[in-house]
Amino acid sequence: MKNFSLLSLLLLGIVLGCALRIPGSYGGRKPFHLHDVADGGDAARRASQHLLLEGLATDTQEQAPRARDFYERSLQVDPGNPYAYLVLGRHYVEQGEGTRALGFLEKARALFRGESAVHPDIEAHLAGLRGAALSASGDTAQAASLLLHAQRAAPEQWSDGQLSADELR
Amino acid sequence: MARPTQSRRRRNRIPPRRPRGARRDRRRGRSALFGFSSWLWLCAAAAFIGGVATGVQLKRLDHTVTQRFEGRLFRVPSRVYSAPAIVYPGLNWRQADLLGVLVRLGYREAESGDHSLEPGQVRWGTQRARVHLRAFSHPRRSEPNRDIELRLAGNEIESILELPQRREVAAVLLEPEFVGAYYGLDRAQRELVRLGDVPQHLIDAVLAIEDQRFLDHHGIDPLRVVGAFLANLRAGGIAQGGSTLTQQLVKNFFLTSERTYRRKTLEAVMALLVELRYSKELILEAYLNEIYLGQRGATAIHGVGEASRLFFGKSVRDLSVAEATLIAGIIHSPNGNSPYRDRATALARRNLVLKHMWKQGRLDEVTYNASRSVPLRLAHVTHEANHVRYFSDALRQQLPEVYDAAVLENAGLRIYSTLDTRLQRAAAAAVNEGLAELERRYPRLRGDKPGSRLEACLIALRPQTGEIVAMVGGRDYGFSQYNRCTQARRQPGSAFKPFVYAAALEPVGGGPAITLANRLDDSPFQVKLTHSVWQPQNYDHEYHGNVSPRSALENSYNVATARLGHRIGIDRVIQLARRLGIESHLPAVPSLALGVAEVTPLELARAYATFANGGIRPDLRMFEDLVAENGRTLARRDIAFERALDAGTAYLMTSLLEGVVDRGTGAGVRATGLRGAIAGKTGTTNDTYDAWFAGYTPELVAVVWVGFDEPKSHGLTGASGALPIWIRFVQEATGGEVRGAFFPPTNVVEVAIDPISGRRALSGCPARETELFLLGTEPVDTCPGDGLPAVAGHQRDPAAWVVDRFLDWLRRAQ
Numbered sequence: 001m002k003n004f005s006l007l008s009l010l011l012l013g014i015v016l017g018c019a020l021r022i023p024g025s026y027g028g029r030k031p032f033h034l035h036d037v038a039d040g041g042d043a044a045r046r047a048s049q050h051l052l053l054e055g056l057a058t059d060t061q062e063q064a065p066r067a068r069d070f071y072e073r074s075l076q077v078d079p080g081n082p083y084a085y086l087v088l089g090r091h092y093v094e095q096g097e098g099t100r101a102l103g104f105l106e107k108a109r110a111l112f113r114g115e116s117a118v119h120p121d122i123e124a125h126l127a128g129l130r131g132a133a134l135s136a137s138g139d140t141a142q143a144a145s146l147l148l149h150a151q152r153a154a155p156e157q158w159s160d161g162q163l164s165a166d167e168l169r
Numbered sequence: 170m171a172r173p174t175q176s177r178r179r180r181n182r183i184p185p186r187r188p189r190g191a192r193r194d195r196r197r198g199r200s201a202l203f204g205f206s207s208w209l210w211l212c213a214a215a216a217f218i219g220g221v222a223t224g225v226q227l228k229r230l231d232h233t234v235t236q237r238f239e240g241r242l243f244r245v246p247s248r249v250y251s252a253p254a255i256v257y258p259g260l261n262w263r264q265a266d267l268l269g270v271l272v273r274l275g276y277r278e279a280e281s282g283d284h285s286l287e288p289g290q291v292r293w294g295t296q297r298a299r300v301h302l303r304a305f306s307h308p309r310r311s312e313p314n315r316d317i318e319l320r321l322a323g324n325e326i327e328s329i330l331e332l333p334q335r336r337e338v339a340a341v342l343l344e345p346e347f348v349g350a351y352y353g354l355d356r357a358q359r360e361l362v363r364l365g366d367v368p369q370h371l372i373d374a375v376l377a378i379e380d381q382r383f384l385d386h387h388g389i390d391p392l393r394v395v396g397a398f399l400a401n402l403r404a405g406g407i408a409q410g411g412s413t414l415t416q417q418l419v420k421n422f423f424l425t426s427e428r429t430y431r432r433k434t435l436e437a438v439m440a441l442l443v444e445l446r447y448s449k450e451l452i453l454e455a456y457l458n459e460i461y462l463g464q465r466g467a468t469a470i471h472g473v474g475e476a477s478r479l480f481f482g483k484s485v486r487d488l489s490v491a492e493a494t495l496i497a498g499i500i501h502s503p504n505g506n507s508p509y510r511d512r513a514t515a516l517a518r519r520n521l522v523l524k525h526m527w528k529q530g531r532l533d534e535v536t537y538n539a540s541r542s543v544p545l546r547l548a549h550v551t552h553e554a555n556h557v558r559y560f561s562d563a564l565r566q567q568l569p570e571v572y573d574a575a576v577l578e579n580a581g582l583r584i585y586s587t588l589d590t591r592l593q594r595a596a597a598a599a600v601n602e603g604l605a606e607l608e609r610r611y612p613r614l615r616g617d618k619p620g621s622r623l624e625a626c627l628i629a630l631r632p633q634t635g636e637i638v639a640m641v642g643g644r645d646y647g648f649s650q651y652n653r654c655t656q657a658r659r660q661p662g663s664a665f666k667p668f669v670y671a672a673a674l675e676p677v678g679g680g681p682a683i684t685l686a687n688r689l690d691d692s693p694f695q696v697k698l699t700h701s702v703w704q705p706q707n708y709d710h711e712y713h714g715n716v717s718p719r720s721a722l723e724n725s726y727n728v729a730t731a732r733l734g735h736r737i738g739i740d741r742v743i744q745l746a747r748r749l750g751i752e753s754h755l756p757a758v759p760s761l762a763l764g765v766a767e768v769t770p771l772e773l774a775r776a777y778a779t780f781a782n783g784g785i786r787p788d789l790r791m792f793e794d795l796v797a798e799n800g801r802t803l804a805r806r807d808i809a810f811e812r813a814l815d816a817g818t819a820y821l822m823t824s825l826l827e828g829v830v831d832r833g834t835g836a837g838v839r840a841t842g843l844r845g846a847i848a849g850k851t852g853t854t855n856d857t858y859d860a861w862f863a864g865y866t867p868e869l870v871a872v873v874w875v876g877f878d879e880p881k882s883h884g885l886t887g888a889s890g891a892l893p894i895w896i897r898f899v900q901e902a903t904g905g906e907v908r909g910a911f912f913p914p915t916n917v918v919e920v921a922i923d924p925i926s927g928r929r930a931l932s933g934c935p936a937r938e939t940e941l942f943l944l945g946t947e948p949v950d951t952c953p954g955d956g957l958p959a960v961a962g963h964q965r966d967p968a969a970w971v972v973d974r975f976l977d978w979l980r981r982a983q
Contacts, residue, residue: 042259042908043257043258043259043260043325044257044259044260044908046257046258046259046339047255047257047258047259047260047339047340050257050339050340051255051339051340053339054339065308065309066309066310068309069309069310072634072793072808073253073255073310073340073342075633075634075808076252076255076634076636077255077257077340079631079632079633079634079867079868080633080867080868080909088808100807100809103785103809103810103811103812106785106812107633107782107783107785107810110783110785110816110912110914111912113912113913113914113915114910114912
């Protein structure tokens with residue numbers, strides 16, 4: 001009986017713990033856009049995010065080299081900004097530099113672990129971009145499963161198998 | 170009687186004998202005739218030879234002229250620029266040294282009465298600052314002129330508004346700072362301008378004062394020559410030159426300044442040749458780019474483009490009439506009339522030029538009067554900092570091979586580097602002040618001669634991107650160009666130990682050799698070598714028994730580390746160090762574990778950056794773009810990295826190195842009040858030849874080395890010699906507040922252990938502390954122990970185990 005009570009207490013704790021994490025989860029969510037998180041964090045992070053947004057806007061105008069410069073300036077302001085690595089990973093996928101993209105995506109993944117609240121779509125974007133990068137590098141088998149995962153997790157943005165600058169912006 | 174003689178001679182066909190006098194007369198007559206013609210011939214021959222010689226000489230001079238004009242007209246040293254400063258709301262503008270950046274960029278304070286600011290002007294108030302940012306060109310990030318207002322709240326920038334719309338902007342980039350150049354022997358610097366970019370009032374000003382009939386003459390101006398001759402005659406010496414612009418250009422291009430007739434003749438002839446071959450526009454453009462206009466320190470300033478930047482901090486196309494006339498006025502005597510030396514003389518010369526322009530109809534009266542009353546406002550001259558040249562030298566090594574010294578000294582390339590000028594200045598100050606402090610504290614360290622002085626180097630980089638942001642290779646580049654950051658291979662001592670621990674903690678071949686719960690043996694230890702026995706000692710000459718890896722590294726125990734290195738195999742340590750970026754020779758000897766291999770500070774910084782970057786090794790880069798004179802990108806260095814160590818091991822290492830700073834040999838960091846995420850390791854060699862501190866925050870890696878160039882003991886440890894310099898630098902770099910944190914990856918777990926036994930601590934365990942483990946490597950034995958293998962739950966009541974864990978969790982959460 002005593003054990004049963006303690007187990008109940010434990011379960012209650014777990015439920016409470018999950019409840020406390022609700023602000024970080026996005027039930028019935030709308031797709032992730034970078035401008036949704038542009039004003040979060042400290043001053044350096046905000047500036048970094050705005051530089052990323054400028055870069056993405058430039059990227060939509062098919063000025064990829066200039067866009068990359070914005071992304072790199074974004075890193076100069078906040079070298080620990082995971083979104084900057086995600087965006088750069090996407091940029092290199094678009095440029096067909098799969099191997100380079102994988103490095104940025106791995107770095108992004110590592111840094112997102114330190115973020116307090118991450119939109120669930122980020123996981124889909126990381127998977128989808130990784131799939132696209134692997135596809136560009138010739139690893140089509142693994143690429144297909146990752147892209148499929150991204151399509152299921154974030155169908156609005158990954159239905160065509162790619163993530164455009166505009167969709168991310 | 171004479172006749173028969175004659176007939177006989179005729180018969181004998183002998184010519185009659187002429188009287189002596191007649192013969193002489195005839196010879197005289199013939200000689201006179203020959204003398205005249207020979208002179209003629211001589212003259213003709215001389216004229217011919219002279220003509221040929223002149224022709225040859227002319228041809229030679231013409232060849233000289235065409236070779237120069239049709240080849241590369243100017244040698245332009247390639248310039249190195251810093252990374253651009255970025256200004257954004259929330260930035261601490263004092264800490265970011267915004268004013269200093271603007272001053273170094275040549276921005277000038279606007280007069281309080283000016284409502285509209287010109288590009289390159291700034292007006293600083295108490296709660297707002299207005300800056301008219303200058304345009305700058307770059308293959309990818311060209312920026313137009315932008316008039317902005319910074320709203321200030323104390324030390325912070327509250328918001329940035331772009332004028333005139335007052336649109337709020339999130340960030341603005343300042344143009345990169347010029348930090349140095351690859352000069353040739355003449356140390357001449359110029360910024361080439363095209364004639365089309367030169368404002369007409371500057372052309373008019375130069376012509377008005379230097380050569381008013383430039384467009385009418387053919388290289389020589391006879392009227393000016395006569396005028397100068399008369400003026401000199403009146404003055405009783407040389408008071409006025411008669412040289413045209415073309416002659417001045419020819420003199421600067423091809424001749425010396427000696428005052429001889431030969432030189433003047435050559436000058437005149439070559440001026441005629443130049444005028445014969447080339448257009449006035451080309452000659453004028455060449456002149457405006459060539460003319461010497463003063464000095465910036467040891468560097469000679471040539472051309473109106475460079476002078477415009479030097480004096481007014483702006484592009485030549487933005488010069489006002491008053492500014493253009495000031496430049497034209499100093500051509501006559503660039504140093505004597507320099508506004509930095511004698512403002513009154515410079516202003517008098519400017520007004521003289523204005524007067525000439527007005528009199529010659531090149532300026533209307535209103536502009537003349539207005540320009541005469543404009544006060545002199547000069548940009549602040551910043552000399553190229555000597556310490557940056559260590560960076561520039563190292564950067565040269567990173568450029569593609571085709572850009573050798575000759576190309577860099579002549580081709581006018583622009584190199585956009587990764588240098589952060591604020592951090593570079595902080596690094597230079599930390600090295601110089603730190604060494605001076607050490608010499609004050611330990612007078613024995615003061616060297617008698619410059620070559621025997623205590624030296625240091627500091628290198629700083631961003632671990633995520635591999636950008637080298639600061640590099641000071643010694644205390645005085647002027648004395649020694651030897652870059653101790655990149656060229657000096659020195660023993661790192663204990664700063665090498667983290668590679669031993671990383672090799673032991675890394676899960677290879679089925680798992681790690683140790684976990685942080687293991688105990689290391691710090692008792693007497695010896696290794697038999699071929700001809701000797703190696704027996705490491707601790708710094709305190711004591712042994713500490715069974716110690717945790719954390720304690721062994723925090724306290725830098727040699728014996729425990731040597732045992733560990735020996736146990737896992739020195740090859741494994743070498744292999745890991747290689748992956749992390751150590752390229753120097755690493756001998757496979759037991760003492761390698763204690764850092765006897767010689768490495769460069771740059772290598773060490775790269776290896777530590779891999780720890781800071783979660784096991785991802787960045788490619789180090791010192792430049793982003795190499796751009797040709799015509800604006801084409803010739804080379805680019807992108808951010809690149811590669812995983813060299815698993816994220817979990819990298820995090821364990823960071824945690825251990827944080828302990829060094831919090832409690833161990835690097836505790837001096839905390840003693841100064843520096844807070845935040847900091848990890849690092851001291852290094853001291855046995856003979857105290859070398860003192861090191863290699864440390865990092867989440868955003869910055871810095872390595873400091875202190876020692877003498879010649880092998881000589883200084884008696885300093887890493888903590889007493891290198892660490893104070895590191896702290897000075899990081900305090901200045903971060904403003905005392907370290908940004909960011911080190912985040913554990915998902916494969917690292919925190920477990921409470923008994924610090925004595927290293928077992929997992931459950932409730933009832935007398936002592937407990939938390940330790941980090943790679944997932945799956947946590948200790949299974951428990952404290953209090955039951956003697957049974959304790960894969961928890963297998964041997965115990967499951968419910969009791971769950972309760973135990975839950976209570977543990979609650980305790981930790983409190």
